[in-house]
Structure formats: structure tokens, C-alpha cells
Ligand SMILES: C[C@@H](N)C(=O)N[C@H](C)C(=O)O
């Protein structure tokens with residue numbers, strides 16, 4: 001199995017996911033392709049609990065689509081330059097000073113996900129991905145009933161396996177059930 005530090009390629013563990021990394025295409029808030037490849041790298045523990053979630057979703061008739069997983073520090077810096085807003089972008093670290101790590105995309109311990117039906121059609125969710133305003137929050141009052149219910153179901157299953165939802169972005173989940181790995185800057 002190919003590895004980069006704590007990271008593994010999700011497709012080496014499972015072929016059940018729909019991998020659609022938005023930052024490997026120009027179809028994202030930056031308007032340009034940021035990653036060189038569409039390979040989905042994750043911390044190994046994070047991948048294992050995501051597979052547990054996927055098994056639950058599959059029993060309920062859904063598939064998991066992944067919009068983002070491991071994100072190198074260099075990409076996080078680019079995102080922050082474009083959108084320096086703590087609600088929607090994690091502040092890039094000063095790696096010369098950092099002493100304690102936490103789950104982020106920069107150690108492959110966060111995922112941005114949605115759900116599809118068995119045929120791969122996205123189901124209705126609270127908002128489009130990376131909308132970066134109050135509509136991204138699951139508790140925004142203007143969502144459709146169906147979108148809100150599906151967002152709550154996504155959150156409930158993800159939290160049942162060891163992720164924590166992020167209140168400002170319904171699609172973003174932290175692996176809070178293991179020790180955080182160091183951030184890294186592998187080219188992907
Ligand atoms: C940029 C967005 N998809 C995202 O992942 N935001 C969180 C807060 C992050 O940058 O870690």
C-alpha cells in the first residue's frame with residue numbers, strides 16, 4: 001500500500017466511494033485547479049472510520065461522495081489568501097512555531113462529503129458546496145425541509161463513527177477519535 005507519512009490512498013482500502021475532489025478541477029471557489037491529481041489521501045484512522053460511515057450509508061441506500069480530503073499546507077495558504085475568513089477556511093499554520101496539532105485537511109483528518117443515491121445522483125442537501133455564507137451552516141433557518149433533514153442525517157451517521165460536524169459548513173467533518181498527526185505539505 002502506498003503511503004505518505006500518516007496518509008494512505010483511500011482507493012487502496014475501498015472502492016465504494018465516489019471521489020470527486022473539487023480542488024483537482026477548476027470547479028471550486030478559487031476558479032483554478034489546485035491539486036495535480038484527483039487521488040484521495042487520508043490519515044489511515046480517518047479512512048477507517050469513513051469506511052464505517054460508508055457501510056451505514058450503504059445499508060440505508062446511499063453512497064458517499066468525497067469533495068475534499070488531504071490538503072497540503074501550500075493549498076491551505078492559497079485558500080486563505082483568497083478567502084481570509086476563519087468561518088470558512090482554516091488559518092494556515094506557522095510551521096516554525098506550531099507545537100500542538102488538531103484535525104484539519106492538512107493532516108488528512110478532515111473530509112468534505114455529501115451523499116448520493118445508489119446511481120450516484122447527489123441527494124438534496126442544505127446548500128451547494130463551499131457556498132461560504134450563512135447558508136453553509138446546518139442550523140441556517142432558510143434551508144428546504146428535505147435539505148436540512150438530509151444534512152442532519154449525514155451529521156448523525158458521521159458523528160456515530162467518530163467524526164465531529166463543523167457548525168459553519170454542513171459538509172465538513174473532523175476526525176476527533178484519535179490523536180492528531182502533524183500537518184504536511186506533500187504534493188498531490
Ligand atoms: C474550504 C472548505 N472546503 C473547508 O474545508 N473549510 C475548512 C474550515 C478548512 O479550510 O479546513
Ligand SMILES: [Zn+2]
Nearest residue numbers: 110111112172
Ligand atoms: Zn473541509
